[in-house]
Amino acid sequence: MAKLSSILLAAFSLIAVDFGPAAAAPEVRVGTLQFGTVNWELGVVAGGIDQKHGFTLKPVVLADKDATSVALLSGEVDAIVTDWIWVAKQRSLGRDFTFVPFSRSVGALMVDPAKGYKTLADLKGKSIGIAGGASDKSWVLLQAYAQKTAGMEISKAIDAQFAAPPMLNELMLRGKLDGVLNFWNFNARLKEKGMVPLITIGEILPTLGIKTSPPLLGWVFSEKWAKDNPDLAKGLIDASYEAKQVMKTDDAVWLKLRPKMDAESDSLFEILKAGYREGIPAGYSEADVTAAAEAFDLMRSIDQEAVAGLDRLPAGTFYPAYRP
CATH class of the missing domain: 3.40.190.10 (Periplasmic binding protein-like II)
Structure with missing residues (x-):
């Protein structure tokens, strides 16, 4: 029996080969x-x-x-x-x-509540900062919303200022802009400083006939x-x-x-x-x-x-x- 045990132990020692560490996941x-x-x-x-x-x-x-x-x-x-x-x-x-x-997550048009803006029509002649450039999706959708709800060609009714999101936030907080259409995470920083959304892109879409926000x-x-x-x-x-x-x-x-x-x-x-x-x-x-x-x-x-x-x-x- 002892001899048989020795043979089995020897066999298992041959099987227990060290293959090294497992291959890393790709x-x-x-x-x-x-x-x-x-x-x-x-x-x-x-x-x-x-x-x-x-x-x-x-x-x-x-x-x-x-x-x-x-x-x-x-x-x-x-x-x-x-x-x-x-x-x-x-x-x-x-x-x-x-x-x-x-x-x-979608953007929003942020304003200072102290200025009393309630609708897009209140922004006629005002300076609005827009992130993402002149063909930004949120800006294009805001134009469609203004046209449908107020018959307003907003690109001509406001002074549109295009710049990088951090710069727009800084100008807004300094009072150099009357509103900012920015990305959600930059809007969060404005919200923390007391700014509020006048309208969000999520609210705009159903008005334009798009039931699901893509x-x-x-x-x-x-x-x-x-x-x-x-x-x-x-x-x-x-x-x-x-x-x-x-x-x-x-x-x-x-x-x-x-x-x-x-x-x-x-x-x-x-x-x-x-x-x-x-x-x-x-x-x-x-x-x-x-x-x-x-x-x-x-x-x-x-x-x-x-x-x-x-x-x-x-x-x-x-x-x-x-x-x-």
């Missing part, structure tokens, strides 16, 4: 901005959710929005977060980029990359939606994210947290695709440059192979 390279709100979610994903879904998140920090687009076009990164208008333009050029909703920002990657790496593509989106649910329900995770948020005060921290949560999508459906197409047609009727000069929203702009 990387997914995500282009991001140093101070962008996308980083908040990426911080949660990189906390172990990425490994759970079979990949290692590798953020690639870039200088600005244009740099993220260039990085995706050149293959330097696998995915970025941007809007579906950019995706539509790329598809019209024969490229196969596609979109999965990331956020439903997600404006989404994960963007090439269909070829998703086809060649189906587990990574699905893993990225699954991880993103799992992180969103954590951020929606767990206050503790926000305390870890606070250093990334540049929130100088507790009140701003809470406003930013609430604003992010408000924009979290549960998923998406054909209703979102329809809403995006309707918004596209509406913007095209106001300003063709806002939709990159396209006649319609190209098929495949929204990724059809995945519904979270």
Whole structure:
């Protein structure tokens, strides 16, 4: 019996070969901005959710929005977060980029309540700051709303000032502007200083006949990359939606994210947290695709440059192979 035990131990010692450390999960390279709100979610994903879904998140920090687009076009990164208008333009050029909703957060026209502005008509002859340029989606939709509700050609009725979001906020707080149409996270900073929304883009859309507010920002990657790496593509989106649910329900995770948020005060921290949560999508459906197409047609009727000069929203702009 002792001899048999020795033989078995010897056999098991041959089997128990040291294969070294387990292979690392493959990387997914995500282009991001140093101070962008996308980083908040990426911080949660990189906390172990990425490994759970079979990949290692590798953020690639870039200088600005244009740099993220260039990085995706050149293959330097696998995915970025941007809007579906950019995706539509790329598809019209024969490229196969596609979109999965990331956020439903929308901008608003902010004013100082002390000035007593109640309607858009009150802003005639006033100076209004606009982020994103003359073809910004929110600005185009505001023009359509003003025309429909007040017969007002707002682009001529106001003094429109186009500038970067931080500059617009600074001018607003100094009293150099009467209103600012800005992105939600910059509006949060104005709200913390006592400014209020005169009208939000979310309120504008139903008035313009668009029942569902389409997600404006989404994960963007090439269909070829998703086809060649189906587990990574699905893993990225699954991880993103799992992180969103954590951020929606767990206050503790926000305390870890606070250093990334540049929130100088507790009140701003809470406003930013609430604003992010408000924009979290549960998923998406054909209703979102329809809403995006309707918004596209509406913007095209106001300003063709806002939709990159396209006649319609190209098929495949929204990724059809995945519904979270």
